[in-house]
Amino acid sequence: MDRRFLTFFVLTDDASKTRHLRLPVRLLKGLGVVSALVFLALAFVIYDYARIKGDKADLFTLKKENEDQRLELQWFSARIGEIETELSKLNIFDRKLRAMARLGTPKASLPDQVTGMGGPIEEKPLSSIEGAAKGLKEEMRSDISRLEDGLSGQKASFSDLHEYMIERASFIAATPSIWPARGWVTSAFGERISPFSGTLQPHKGIDIANRVGTPIVAPADGVVVEAVNDEGLGRKITVFHGFGYKTSYGHLSQTFVKAGQKVKRGTKLGLMGNSGRSTGPHLHYEVSLSGVPVDPARYLLN
Incomplete structure (x- = not known):
């Protein structure tokens, strides 16, 4: 020590x-x-x-x-749900339009019952953050892929509807739906007693009487196929409107158009007269569908 x-x-x-x-x-x-x-x-x-x-x-x-x-993931999930809801509404609207237009069901569309889910995300320990985030991202990728497919189908469907509406608009524009002249009908479509022979003969159009010089207008869009002098109908104009529709106008006193000229509904074609075989000033108006005479009154709206 x-x-x-x-x-x-x-x-x-x-x-x-x-x-x-x-x-x-x-x-x-x-x-x-x-x-x-x-x-x-x-x-x-x-x-x-x-x-x-x-x-x-x-x-x-x-x-x-x-x-x-x-x-952030919760916001994306909610946003996906909102987009999904809007797409579902568009899909329903698309089907209604197609039903009204008598079109078939589109090739690709969203299902009526969507599968999106939402709600608060459960709190998890830090050790599971990476796994939870990965799972949510995979779910979001799946939802986005499904929404993109729905959008592609919806775009194709609306494209079909757009083409149909354009075609329908062209069809409406080509339908002879307005009166070609003011006046009163003196002879209807169908069989009648001929004022020249006194016998029963088919009348392929209607006669609209008024003063000489009454304007004659195109009842629909089209192209003038002829403007000639006919032995029976005198000065005559024929217009092709498309979709099989063709109209003719006879007994004119004057014509303002020539063959090959495009006309719009309401374009002035000529003036009412008494040319050809006629008992007085009037317009002989014919409508044919695919070459078959039809009653013009079927198409007149006003």
Whole structure:
């Protein structure tokens, strides 16, 4: 056992007041070891504190990123649901239009019952963030792919409807639906007693009587195919309107159009007269469909 001592003297100006402290060497060695241990412990505590504080900062960052990602995915999910609902409405509207237009069901369309789901996303531990996000992204990709297919089908369907409406508009424009002249009908379509022979004969059009010079207009869009002098109908104009419709106008006093000229509904074709075989000023108006005479009154709207 070490029995050595160290003596410390404290000197002052007054020599009679000198003090000393006598300490065993082993005590000083113990104090050195304890000091070293305290220093090491303090250094470890400081290091551990710094590490924990850093971990907490990382944890806070991860939680914030997780929350941001969760909210973003939730927003995308809700938005997909909204788009899906709108597409479903468009699909219903498309079917109504097709029913009204008597068109068939489109080749591709959204199902009546959509499969989208929504709601709050469940809170999960950080260890499952990556897996949850991956699962949600895969689900979103599937939903987006299905919506893109629905959009493609809807675009094709509306394209068909657009083409049909254009064709329908052309058909309406080609239908002889307005009166070609003002006046009163003196002879209807069908069989009648001929004013020249007194016998029953077919009348392929209608006769509209009025003063000489009454304007004659095109009842529909078309192209003039002839403007000639006919032995029976006198000055005569024939217009082809498309979709099988053709109209003829006889007994005119004057013509304003020539063969090959395009006309619109309401275009002035000529003037009423008394040319050809006629008992008085009137317009002989004929409508034929695919070469067969039909009653013009069937198409007149006004």
